[in-house]
Amino acid sequence: MKDIYILGIESSCDETSCAIVKNGVSDISTIISSQIDIHKNYGGVVPEIASRHHVRNITIVIEECLGKANMTMEEIDAIAITYGPGLIGSLLVGLEAAKTLSFIYNKPLIPVHHIAGHIYANSLEKKMEFPLLALVVSGGHTELILMKDHYKFEKLGGTLDDAVGECYDKVARVIGLEYPGGPKIDQLACGGTPSYQLPVPLRDDSYNFSFSGLKSAVINLNHNLEQRKESINRENLAASFQKVAVESLILKTRKALIENNIRNLIVAGGVAASTGLREKIKDLQEELSLNVTIPSMKYCTDNATMIAAAGYYAYRLGRIADLSLNSKSNDKLN
Ligand code: KG4
Ligand code: ZN
Numbered sequence: 427m428k429d430i431y432i433l434g435i436e437s438s439c440d441e442t443s444c445a446i447v448k449n450g451v452s453d454i455s456t457i458i459s460s461q462i463d464i465h466k467n468y469g470g471v472v473p474e475i476a477s478r479h480h481v482r483n484i485t486i487v488i489e490e491c492l493g494k495a496n497m498t499m500e501e502i503d504a505i506a507i508t509y510g511p512g513l514i515g516s517l518l519v520g521l522e523a524a525k526t527l528s529f530i531y532n533k534p535l536i537p538v539h540h541i542a543g544h545i546y547a548n549s550l551e552k553k554m555e556f557p558l559l560a561l562v563v564s565g566g567h568t569e570l571i572l573m574k575d576h577y578k579f580e581k582l583g584g585t586l587d588d589a590v591g592e593c594y595d596k597v598a599r600v601i602g603l604e605y606p607g608g609p610k611i612d613q614l615a616c617g618g619t620p621s622y623q624l625p626v627p628l629r630d631d632s633y634n635f636s637f638s639g640l641k642s643a644v645i646n647l648n649h650n651l652e653q654r655k656e657s658i659n660r661e662n663l664a665a666s667f668q669k670v671a672v673e674s675l676i677l678k679t680r681k682a683l684i685e686n687n688i689r690n691l692i693v694a695g696g697v698a699a700s701t702g703l704r705e706k707i708k709d710l711q712e713e714l715s716l717n718v719t720i721p722s723m724k725y726c727t728d729n730a731t732m733i734a735a736a737g738y739y740a741y742r743l744g745r746i747a748d749l750s751l752n753s754k755s756n757d758k759l760n
Contacts, residue, residue, distance in 0.1 A: 506737020583633025
């Protein structure tokens with residue numbers, strides 16, 4: 427069978443990225459231009475600034491990606507683009523670049539939902555086996571998705587308020603850590619003990635999550651300690667927070683796996699990079715004899731490689747858009 431090369435473009439938040447993936451599994455070339463150093467001065471992503479930087483970087487990133495692969499656009503079979511969800515101004519920059527390339531080089535345009543991208547980052551590790559349960563943990567999403575086949579997404583549950591990554595970032599800000607706080611909390615937690623009492627959220631019978639109560643508990647604890655002029659042990663607080671957040675994710679994941687009789691588990695999204703979560707997933711794997719896939723660190727946070735991988739399976743299913751495709755800041759996983 428002829429090899430299929432998909433060029434993916436991702437610009438939904440603060441990373442401008444382009445990648446070429448062969449047959450949905452081999453990373454031929456990936457370029458990621460991150461804006462973290464710019465946004466950390468503001469404590470989070472500033473949408474207007476993000477869009478402007480995408481405009482400045484997008485053509486450079488695409489050219490670099492093709493150069494690194496030693497390929498021309500003529501050798502590309504199709505272009506996969508994150509159409510949403512995300513910051514609308516940022517999404518539009520990637521979308522317009524993808525549409526322009528599609529028009530000029532007469533290549534099919536494949537719309538990819540950002541979360542489908544995170545899920546398909548796992549196909550860069552090993553073949554996805556169905557039925558599978560995807561634990562999606564990013565800055566904007568916390569969901570349990572059941573997949574019986576490629577692009578058959580069935581949402582079992584999700585967060586009722588904050589996403590888990592958002593909660594990591596907010597807790598980090600409260601204790602004076604720079605954006606993005608998730609990796610810093612994770613790092614601090616490694617050197618701490620979970621000595622602070624925090625509530626494990628939503629121990630109910632659903633597959634849902636809730637993180638705003640945990641966030642408030644950390645804010646209140648920090649505030650009370652400050653008022654009493656007691657110093658906070660940041661390592662121990664990070665360890666206490668991470669323990670409870672991960673416990674909550676594992677609780678509902680275990681329940682969903684058992685009740686739906688699923689043996690294949692994949693983890694997706696930026697928080698999949700958390701060493702605390704990865705350890706507990708390993709324990710769950712042993713406990714339930716699971717077939718687990720977690721993306722390599724470099725494919726956990728936003729990148730175009732996962733978009734190109736997701737794009738390959740979409741292409742094979744004929745999920746092709748025309749040039750009227752528009753960006754969506756919010757859209758159901760499909
Ligand atoms: O998937 P992602 O790059 O962007 C979204 O689609 O939202 O996820 C970003 C989130 C941020 O909240 C970030 O703090 C978190 O992933 N994150 C981590 C780690 N690395 C990134 N959270 C915990 N531990 C990490 N090592
Ligand atoms: Zn993401």
